[in-house]
Amino acid sequence: MADKVTIADVARIAGVSRQTVSNALNSPEVVRPETRQRVLEVVEELGYRVNLAARQMRTGRSGLIAIRIDPAGDGINGSVFDRFLHGLTESAAEAGYRLLLYTAGDDDKEIAAFEDLLGAHEPDAFVLTSTHHKDPRTSWLLDRKLPFVTFGRPWSELPEVPHPWVDVDGSAGTEAATEHLLATGHRRIAFLGWPSGSGVGDDRREGWRRALAGAGLDPTGLSRATSDAIADGEAAARDLISGDPDITALVCASDSLALGALQVARSPNPAWHAEAYRRIAVVGFDDTPVAKAIGLTSVHQPLTEAAARCMQLLSRALERTPPGTILLPPSLVVRQSA
Amino acid sequence: MADKVTIADVARIAGVSRQTVSNALNSPEVVRPETRQRVLEVVEELGYRVNLAARQMRTGRSGLIAIRIDPAGDGINGSVFDRFLHGLTESAAEAGYRLLLYTAGDDDKEIAAFEDLLGAHEPDAFVLTSTHHKDPRTSWLLDRKLPFVTFGRPWSELPEVPHPWVDVDGSAGTEAATEHLLATGHRRIAFLGWPSGSGVGDDRREGWRRALAGAGLDPTGLSRATSDAIADGEAAARDLISGDPDITALVCASDSLALGALQVARSPNPAWHAEAYRRIAVVGFDDTPVAKAIGLTSVHQPLTEAAARCMQLLSRALERTPPGTILLPPSLVVRQSA
DNA sequence: TTGAAAGCGCTAACAG
DNA sequence: CTGTTAGCGCTTTCAA
Numbered sequence: 001m002a003d004k005v006t007i008a009d010v011a012r013i014a015g016v017s018r019q020t021v022s023n024a025l026n027s028p029e030v031v032r033p034e035t036r037q038r039v040l041e042v043v044e045e046l047g048y049r050v051n052l053a054a055r056q057m058r059t060g061r062s063g064l065i066a067i068r069i070d071p072a073g074d075g076i077n078g079s080v081f082d083r084f085l086h087g088l089t090e091s092a093a094e095a096g097y098r099l100l101l102y103t104a105g106d107d108d109k110e111i112a113a114f115e116d117l118l119g120a121h122e123p124d125a126f127v128l129t130s131t132h133h134k135d136p137r138t139s140w141l142l143d144r145k146l147p148f149v150t151f152g153r154p155w156s157e158l159p160e161v162p163h164p165w166v167d168v169d170g171s172a173g174t175e176a177a178t179e180h181l182l183a184t185g186h187r188r189i190a191f192l193g194w195p196s197g198s199g200v201g202d203d204r205r206e207g208w209r210r211a212l213a214g215a216g217l218d219p220t221g222l223s224r225a226t227s228d229a230i231a232d233g234e235a236a237a238r239d240l241i242s243g244d245p246d247i248t249a250l251v252c253a254s255d256s257l258a259l260g261a262l263q264v265a266r267s268p269n270p271a272w273h274a275e276a277y278r279r280i281a282v283v284g285f286d287d288t289p290v291a292k293a294i295g296l297t298s299v300h301q302p303l304t305e306a307a308a309r310c311m312q313l314l315s316r317a318l319e320r321t322p323p324g325t326i327l328l329p330p331s332l333v334v335r336q337s338a
Numbered sequence: 339m340a341d342k343v344t345i346a347d348v349a350r351i352a353g354v355s356r357q358t359v360s361n362a363l364n365s366p367e368v369v370r371p372e373t374r375q376r377v378l379e380v381v382e383e384l385g386y387r388v389n390l391a392a393r394q395m396r397t398g399r400s401g402l403i404a405i406r407i408d409p410a411g412d413g414i415n416g417s418v419f420d421r422f423l424h425g426l427t428e429s430a431a432e433a434g435y436r437l438l439l440y441t442a443g444d445d446d447k448e449i450a451a452f453e454d455l456l457g458a459h460e461p462d463a464f465v466l467t468s469t470h471h472k473d474p475r476t477s478w479l480l481d482r483k484l485p486f487v488t489f490g491r492p493w494s495e496l497p498e499v500p501h502p503w504v505d506v507d508g509s510a511g512t513e514a515a516t517e518h519l520l521a522t523g524h525r526r527i528a529f530l531g532w533p534s535g536s537g538v539g540d541d542r543r544e545g546w547r548r549a550l551a552g553a554g555l556d557p558t559g560l561s562r563a564t565s566d567a568i569a570d571g572e573a574a575a576r577d578l579i580s581g582d583p584d585i586t587a588l589v590c591a592s593d594s595l596a597l598g599a600l601q602v603a604r605s606p607n608p609a610w611h612a613e614a615y616r617r618i619a620v621v622g623f624d625d626t627p628v629a630k631a632i633g634l635t636s637v638h639q640p641l642t643e644a645a646a647r648c649m650q651l652l653s654r655a656l657e658r659t660p661p662g663t664i665l666l667p668p669s670l671v672v673r674q675s676a
Numbered sequence: 677t678t679g680a681a682a683g684c685g686c687t688a689a690c691a692g
Numbered sequence: 693c694t695g696t697t698a699g700c701g702c703t704t705t706c707a708a
Contacts, residue, residue: 023678049458054701055703102427120388121401368694370694392685392687393687395686395702397700
């Protein structure tokens with residue numbers, strides 16, 4: 001049984017006052033080096049650890065960072081968040097913080113969760129994911145001057161109070177994917193994405209468009225939008241390919257869509273296309289485990305680094321430094337599919 | 339800004355003492371109903387919430403449950419843990435607890451993490467996953483009489499101090515998978531698993547063997563063991579199939595292995611097998627997103643329920659009730675692959 | 677540079 | 693049934 005050793009025990013054995021122990025630990029510069037040395041030895045010897053509850057009562061800091069965890073969903077894209085979460089757990093630990101999980105059905109419920117948490121465990125900061133247009137969560141936190149960082153840009157068009165964020169440059173990813181296809185000889189490259197309006201989706205489409213424009217190619221008629229499911233991706237891919245015999249490659253906004261597209265690309269069905277077999281290259285987005293498993297070329301997000309950067313910005317925010325923003329470049333992982 | 343409202347504010351406005359407020363909240367039966375009513379109204383009105391740090395100092399209870407989160411790994415099987423984690427976050431919330439994350443490289447590091455956590459955030463309980471033979475973590479926690487539950491059986495052969503655990507009956511899963519194949523007409527059904535010694539792996543193999551025995555079939559020569567990677571699964575499947583022309587189905591210990599097996603099953607290669615095309619049925623284990631994505635029949639674990647049961651056992655453990663154990667039945671999700 | 681005193685918000689114990 | 697007292701372990705005054 002870890003016998004509770006308090007600051008008083010350390011003080012008694014080191015022959016100093018409780019206060020000096022606290023100082024030696026929290027404000028080293030204010031204590032004579034030899035005193036500090038002796039205190040630290042006793043701390044080590046006794047295995048003393050600060051009691052965070054007690055510290056929290058005095059300082060109001062809990063050492064906790066709250067982050068929402070979502071239902072698994074279709075699971076394919078869920079793994080992106082999971083990798084981020086793991087990275088964040090480690091980065092947070094290095095900075096002396098621990099992650100506290102909560103769930104919330106929607107933005108309003110999440111704001112209710114903020115209130116719950118703030119009144120109970122008092123996290124020192126929040127990490128928000130899946131930011132979107134007019135996100136009420138960021139305004140709520142900003143209003144209360146609570147430290148937070150978002151993994152994802154503020155997608156609002158209106159100028160807003162700035163806040164720290166980290167994101168991966170999605171358009172650079174689809175642009176790189178498209179350029180890779182161009183370099184491999186493809187000329188007619190289509191895009192499979194989501195209905196416009198979502199910041200992330202529009203951004204990814206833009207990268208593809210930019211790459212085509214850079215090669216002097218016309219994107220007209222080469223883009224389809226659908227919801228993010230395998231079956232939808234398959235239908236849209238089939239539609240694209242059968243409607244345009246020159247298409248030889250597909251850039252997709254997600255691995256889910258790409259998976260659907262692959263069904264079409266890998267088993268050309270004479271029923272929907274009469275011409276001889278043509279190999280369709282497919283590129284996905286997120287480099288999920290599925291992509292790796294089935295040899296799908298995909299845009300990889302540096303999630304561990306993103307997590308580390310989030311912590312970095314959070315540390316700054318906790319010191320009330322003006323917000324920083326970081327846009328990370330993704331990388332293309334080339335596999336058999338393209 | 340949420341203006342801190344303390345128990346004193348409530349007491350003052352309700353016209354009672356602080357203690358009565360505390361009682362009304364924590365020991366309702368000891369307070370006159372009308373007093374309690376009034377107190378609760380004021381609590382509501384003021385938006386009062388207990389300060390957990392203060393409560394923790396008095397009671398020693400933090401309302402936190404600690405759980406380790408692992409690196410993503412190959413990611414395919416990682417999703418099992420993630421679904422469990424999500425379920426646990428919700429079940430914990432319903433019971434008034436929050437999850438605290440930590441990482442640890444191995445068992446010893448995890449025990450060090452226990453000590454860290456216990457000295458700092460003081461979680462009320464731990465949830466352990468990936469239990470294995472002679473798991474030092476459970477002994478450590480048992481020695482200190484700390485409440486915990488494991489998701490996974492204690493796989494030790496030696497009689498040990500019992501502890502609460504929840505697990506999914508893996509052998510029932512592979513047995514059901516095999517029976518399904520038998521019912522579909524398959525007679526020669528092989529098993530692709532891991533080297534013996536791992537409790538989980540041996541258990542899954544046993545279910546397959548049991549089903550064959552039940553049908554009066556001999557499992558000899560029909561089992562292969564390899565590490566849990568797609569490429570290894572593919573090699574082993576190829577070896578099995580090319581070595582025995584009568585094999586028509588494969589039961590696998592994981593979706594990773596099954597994915598490898600599918601490569602073989604779905605694109606029969608004349609080079610390694612001269613006979614006419616034969617369709618090989620494949621069944622995986624864990625029903626990961628990948629399985630869903632590619633139409634792989636797989637054994638599904640009821641992870642949300644497992645999480646709920648873990649919380650249930652934990653609640654009991656927190657009241658120092660003798661440990662309970664729960665073995666949950668999995669279900670077979672039939673898709674195209676079998 | 678070190679020490680003494682006070683108090684964060686809460687609840688266990690006891691007194692009324 | 694309700695109120696008073698005390699103190700959990702820590703850090704922030706302030707004084708020595």
